[in-house]
Every structure is written in structure tokens, then in C-alpha cells.
Amino acid sequence: MFNSLSDRLTQTFKNLRSRGRLSEADIDATVREIRRALLDADVAVPVVREFTRAVRERSLSAEVSGALNPAQQVVKIVNDELVAILGGQTRPLHLAKTPPTVIMLAGLQGAGKTTLAGKLALALKEQGHTPLLVAADLQRPNAVNQLSVVAERAGVPVFAPHPGNTSAADDPAADAPLIGDPVGVARDGVAEARAKLHDVVIVDTAGRLGIDEVLMRQAADIREAITPDEVLFVIDAMIGQDAVNTAKSFADGVDFTGVVLSKLDGDARGGAALSVAQVTGRPIMFASTGEKLTDFEVFHPDRMASRILD
Numbered sequence: 001m002f003n004s005l006s007d008r009l010t011q012t013f014k015n016l017r018s019r020g021r022l023s024e025a026d027i028d029a030t031v032r033e034i035r036r037a038l039l040d041a042d043v044a045v046p047v048v049r050e051f052t053r054a055v056r057e058r059s060l061s062a063e064v065s066g067a068l069n070p071a072q073q074v075v076k077i078v079n080d081e082l083v084a085i086l087g088g089q090t091r092p093l094h095l096a097k098t099p100p101t102v103i104m105l106a107g108l109q110g111a112g113k114t115t116l117a118g119k120l121a122l123a124l125k126e127q128g129h130t131p132l133l134v135a136a137d138l139q140r141p142n143a144v145n146q147l148s149v150v151a152e153r154a155g156v157p158v159f160a161p162h163p164g165n166t167s168a169a170d171d172p173a174a175d176a177p178l179i180g181d182p183v184g185v186a187r188d189g190v191a192e193a194r195a196k197l198h199d200v201v202i203v204d205t206a207g208r209l210g211i212d213e214v215l216m217r218q219a220a221d222i223r224e225a226i227t228p229d230e231v232l233f234v235i236d237a238m239i240g241q242d243a244v245n246t247a248k249s250f251a252d253g254v255d256f257t258g259v260v261l262s263k264l265d266g267d268a269r270g271g272a273a274l275s276v277a278q279v280t281g282r283p284i285m286f287a288s289t290g291e292k293l294t295d296f297e298v299f300h301p302d303r304m305a306s307r308i309l310d
């Protein structure tokens with residue numbers, strides 16, 4: 001991902017390097033090329049506008065510094081602004097003072113939520129936590145199975161209405177949550193985590209193919225029922241321009257505390273995903289980079305900016 005954007009920006013800076021001093025016209029020409037590269041990479045128009053305005057202004061007023069030549073200064077400014085649109089700093093997961101930390105996942109169907117649930121559970125387990133996965137996605141018949149498979153691969157337990165409801169399996173007399181009531185499953189899952197002393201509980205919720213009111217209502221109801229410490233919005237970086245509108249709808253409909261960019265290993269242009277933090281004002285916290293449970297990283301805005309400008 002971002003290869004083409006990266007190539008375009010690198011080329012722009014290469015052209016700049018042959019210049020000793022930079023005139024206003026040189027800077028304007030550079031900013032125009034940057035604007036085109038960002039738009040071609042699907043970065044959202046308002047984000048491009050603000051980005052190029054800041055780069056132009058700062059480049060024009062850049063002091064001649066001993067350490068950096070003019071071209072290097074522009075590269076540094078672009079780097080700083082990229083870090084800024086990606087959210088500035090790395091935002092770690094907030095853990096609850098009193099366990100369990102409740103993490104809810106939201107996003108469209110196919111965004112990569114279930115996979116992410118497994119990745120996050122594995123990463124947390126490796127840090128010494130004891131996560132429980134909760135299958136509150138009752139939309140698709142196979143979703144519960146998929147989460148159970150992912151949980152098994154991660155080596156963590158799953159709380160699911162059917163099949164393999166861990167509470168029912170452990171205790172045949174226990175009431176299994178009703179199939180078809182995702183809010184109830186989510187609530188019972190969190191209660192189960194509390195009862196069995198899991199210090200983190202990750203609740204997978206249903207997505208649909210597109211934004212719809214029923215989906216948003218359900219996610220909002222789950223949120224209200226379990227008062228999560230984190231709501232992570234998972235977005236497929238391959239969906240291009242739709243990413244921004246989808247993110248805005250989820251920000252309005254469910255609200256979320258952080259973003260997970262998934263499928264960053266794909267070869268789509270990726271710029272829309274780069275716009276999501278800026279457009280929603282929520283930080284990108286993790287990146288999903290493949291189908292294996294270990295294809296998962298904490299998102300560092302500065303490292304991503306360097307990767308793009310490398």
C-alpha cells in the first residue's frame with residue numbers, strides 16, 4: 001500500500017533537490033505536484049486542501065537553516081504534516097483501572113473485525129493479559145463459528161451463543177444467551193469476563209455490507225449496554241473513497257475511540273484510509289497487515305510517514 005503515493009512524492013522531491021534556493025514559484029510547483037499525488041492516492045479533498053496549505057505556508061516561511069538545504073526542509077515539512085494528519089502521536093490502548101477492560105469492535109461486514117479480534121487477543125495474551133472474545137455478531141450464520149476458529153488459533157476462550165457457548169459448555173445448567181439478541185450476548189459476555197476474571201474482553205459485533213440504520217442502532221445499543229473502554233472502528237483500507245464516508249457514518253452513529261486500518265498489505269491506493277484520522281478526529285491505533293494473526297502492528301504515525309516518504 002502507498003507505493004504509488006510514495007513514488008510520486010519521492011520523484012517530486014528529487015526534482016526539487018537540483019535547486020539551490022527555492023523561489024515562491026518552485027514551492028508552488030512542488031505543492032501542486034504534492035496535491036496531485038495525494039488526490040490520485042484517494043486522500044480526501046478537504047484533507048488535501050489543508051495539507052497543501054500548511055506545506056506551502058511553512059515552506060515559504062522556512063528559515064534558511066545550516067543543517068538542511070531548502071529541498072530537505074520541504075521534505076521535513078511534508079513529513080511533519082503527514083504525521084499530523086495521521087494523528088500525531090501513537091495512542092496506546094486505554095486499560096480500565098478496574099478490570100475487565102471492555103473493547104468493542106465495529107465496522108462494515110468484511111472490514112476485518114473478526115480477524116482483528118483474534119489478532120488483538122493474541123497480542124494482549126502475549127503481553128500477559130487474559131482476554132475473552134465475545135461473539136455478538138449474530139447477523140451472519142457463520143460469524144460465530146469464524147470467531148470461534150480465530151479464538152482457537154489465538155489460544156483464547158470465546159463466549160458465544162452457539163455453537164460452543166463456553167458458559168453453557170462449562171456448566172450445562174447455565175442459561176445460554178438468546179440467539180438473535182446481540183445486545184444480550186454482549187452484556188452476558190462482559191459479565192462472564194468479570195465472573196471468570198478475564199482482564200480484557202473483546203466484543204465482536206455485526207457489520208453489514210453498507211451503512212444502514214438497523215446496524216447503527218444495534219451497535220449503538222451494544223455500546224450503551226456494555227459501556228466499553230474502547231470502541232475500535234475497523235476499516236478496510238482497500239475500499240478507497242468510501243472509507244471517509246463510512247468512517248463519518250460510524251463516528252456519528254456509534255462513535256468510536258480509535259481506528260484500526262485493516263488490509264494495509266493490499267495494493268490499493270490507500271489515501272482515503274490516511275484521511276480517516278483527520279476527518280473523524282479519532283486516532284489510528286492499530287494496523288492489520290495480512291491474514292495471519294501475527295500480521296498486526298501498533299500504528300505509529302511517524303513511522304508510517306517515514307515509510308511513505310522513504
Ligand code: GDP
Nearest residue numbers: 109110111112113114115262263288289290291
Ligand atoms: P468481518 O466481517 O469484519 O469480521 O471481517 P473478517 O475478519 O471476516 O475479514 C474478512 C476477510 O478479510 C477475511 O477473508 C479475512 O481473512 C480478510 N482479512 C482480514 N484482515 C486482513 C488483512 O489485514 N489483510 C488481508 N489481506 N486480509 C485480511
